[in-house]
Every structure is written in C-alpha cells, then in structure tokens.
Amino acid sequence: MTSPLPEPASRPAPSAQLRASHDDRDAVVEQLRDAAAEGRIDLDELDTRVGQALTSKTYAELAALTADLPGARLPADLPGAQPSKDLPPLLLKGGMHGTSRGPGRWEVPGHVIAHGGMGGVKIDFTRAECRFAEVLVEAYGEMAGVTIVLPDSWAVETGGMDPGVGGLKDRTTTDRSPGTPLIRLTGTGGMGGVVVRHPNRWERRKLRDNPAQA
Structure with a gap:
C-alpha cells in the first residue's frame, strides 16, 4: 500500500516589503473606486489614492491606502511587517478650533490622516513610539493648514504630495538615522498649506526641560 502523498504547502502570505505586481495595484484601485461609490471617500481622495496605488512598489504601501476602509488590512497585519498592535488609522480633524496629537507619548499607527479644517492640525512625533519602518501620513491643509513635527533622526518623503495653493x-x-521611521507624506496643501519640520527652539527647550514627558 502506497503512502498518501503529502498535501501541498499553502502559499505564504506576502511580506509587507515585497514588491507588488500590476494585479495587486489594480485590485487596490478597484477597492478604492468601490469605496468612493459607497461615499466612504470623496473624489479628490479617490484621485490622490489611485495615483499613489499606481505608483506603489510594496504590499505595505498598498495596504496603507486602504487601511481606513472596511475589511482592509493594516501594514502591521501583513507577515514580515514590524510587530505592532492592531491600531486603526488615526484621523485628526481641525474643525473650527484646531486639534493636535503629541508632543506627549503616543503610539503611531501605520496610517495617519489629518484634515486642517478651519482651526488647523499639528502632529508632533517627537515623543511618539513607532514600530513601523514607514508611516503613511495623509495631510489635507484645507483652510488652516497642517503642521508635522519630526524628531531630528526621522526623515520624510514628499513625492506624493500636491502642494496646492498653500504650498508644502x-x-x-x-x-x-538607521532604524528610524520614514514618513511618506501625501495629500494636498489646500489653502492653508502643509509644513513638515523638526522641533523649533521653543519646542527643543520644552523637550530638554521635561525629559520624561513633553
């Protein structure tokens, strides 16, 4: 009696940093179009994200574009990505009075979305805990703008950003520095613009005077 043949091994899920194919990009574009048809994202966001999907190189970049849509997987859920809690995308809306995140300690998800509104948004990463090699930040300056503050050792990639009227x-x-996150900045400057910088003199003094918390 012959031994049963071993069952074929299941194909492993793709690593977050593996290169995506044309089919992978097309699938994300289709998901984005469905989301727009359902009213989950507006047409401006659809155009921006589709453009980013068509130029994405890795599974992690594609996953970040659908991380705030139902049924989507965050980059952290992909095998090979750096371990982190299953954090949902962080959505910040400036509204009438403005809002901010940081400079105290907070955990960074793989996807941050900021709408400046009338009051503006400030995102301060100087005390943040980040376990991702890359973080997608969508910044929409709108009327009052978005300000992003990075530690000196972090870097930003702004190729996917539309400066709009307000500029970038x-x-x-x-x-x-090796091992520090890269912020991939996308979105549009709107009327208020988007600023990304390192801490200014006043912020550095505050960090120095309060080493445990800023």
Whole structure:
C-alpha cells in the first residue's frame, strides 16, 4: 500500500516589503473606486489614492491606502511587517478650533490622516513610539493648514504630495538615522498649506526641560 502523498504547502502570505505586481495595484484601485461609490471617500481622495496605488512598489504601501476602509488590512497585519498592535488609522480633524496629537507619548499607527479644517492640525512625533519602518501620513491643509513635527533622526518623503495653493514647506534634514521611521507624506496643501519640520527652539527647550514627558 502506497503512502498518501503529502498535501501541498499553502502559499505564504506576502511580506509587507515585497514588491507588488500590476494585479495587486489594480485590485487596490478597484477597492478604492468601490469605496468612493459607497461615499466612504470623496473624489479628490479617490484621485490622490489611485495615483499613489499606481505608483506603489510594496504590499505595505498598498495596504496603507486602504487601511481606513472596511475589511482592509493594516501594514502591521501583513507577515514580515514590524510587530505592532492592531491600531486603526488615526484621523485628526481641525474643525473650527484646531486639534493636535503629541508632543506627549503616543503610539503611531501605520496610517495617519489629518484634515486642517478651519482651526488647523499639528502632529508632533517627537515623543511618539513607532514600530513601523514607514508611516503613511495623509495631510489635507484645507483652510488652516497642517503642521508635522519630526524628531531630528526621522526623515520624510514628499513625492506624493500636491502642494496646492498653500504650498508644502519641507524644513527637515535628510539625515535619517538607521532604524528610524520614514514618513511618506501625501495629500494636498489646500489653502492653508502643509509644513513638515523638526522641533523649533521653543519646542527643543520644552523637550530638554521635561525629559520624561513633553
């Protein structure tokens, strides 16, 4: 009696940093179009995300584009990604009075979305805990703008950003330290613009005077 043949091994799920194919990109574009048809994202967001999907190189980049949609998987859920809690995307809306995250300690998800509104948004990463190699930040300046503050050792990639009327001001250095996150900035400057920078003199003094918390 012959021994039963071993069952074929299941194909492993793709690593977050593996290169995506044309079919992978097309699938994400279709998901984005369905989300727009359901009213989950507006047409401007659809255009922006579709453009990013068509130029995405890895599974992690594609996953970040659908992380805030039902049934989507965050980059952290993909095998090979750096371990982190299953954090939902962080959505910040400036509204009438403005809002901020940081500079105290907080855990960074793989996807951050900021709408400046009338009051503006500030995202301060100087005390943040981040376990991702890359973080997608969607910034929409709208009327009052969005300000992003990065530690000196972090870097930003702004190729996916539309400066809009208000413009994009990147005042960061290119000296990224090994093992630190890369912020992939997308969105549009709107009327208020988007600023990404390292801490200013006042913020540095506050960090120095309060080493445990800022």
